[in-house]
Amino acid sequence: MARASVLLVAFFALTMAVWAADQSAENKSEEPESFDVEPPILKQNLSDEALPDSDVARLEKQLERAKQNASGAERLYKIGVLAKMEVEQRLLKVVRYESDLANARVARAKEELAEKESQFATGEITKDELESIKTALAQLTEAAQVATAKRERAELEAAEANLRRQQKLLKLGVGQRSDVTRAEEKLAELKGQNSR
DSSP states (O other): OHHHHHHHHHHHHHHHHHHHHHHHHHHOOSSOOOOSSOOOOOGGGSOSSOOHHHHHHHHHHHHHHHHHHHHTHHHHHHTTSSOHHHHHHHHHHHHHHHHHHHHHHHHHHHHHHHHHHHHHHTTSSOHHHHHHHHHHHHHHHHHHHHHHHHHHHHHHHHHHHHHHHHHHHHHHTSSOHHHHHHHHHHHHHHHHHHHO
């Protein structure tokens, strides 16, 4: 009885497979089908001009995404889902994106100022409009400097925390001396960059 039911199921499965193959063969035409996936963008097809507005928009989206990832990280750490190091990395990523965004805004403002200066030379805009753009650039530059200092401080703090973590792991017998050495080198490198 069991053999008969197994044979019946196997026969039914084989029949369905043959029927499905026949159906797919009937549906295929002689011409090849188009791809469902678009081909990748080739580097030579991209324009040489960098679009600063798109860079700023891209950085704004990345910053928002990083903020969303970091917002619930502390809660996830408290309930044991994330490691403390992952929380620190998420917060550091937010600081990095803030700095990158501030610098991109400064670059865009500098380009706009150069354009407005040429318009001022031809008499298209007034001196007051040019001065307002210079004032905005000064404010953006100051904000970028603050964001860069915050980033340097956060990276230094993260490197110090990583060194302490690696030293603890080595002391417990779980870590490796090479990890401690790498953490020391990274900290020394960051301190050297910040002292310049």
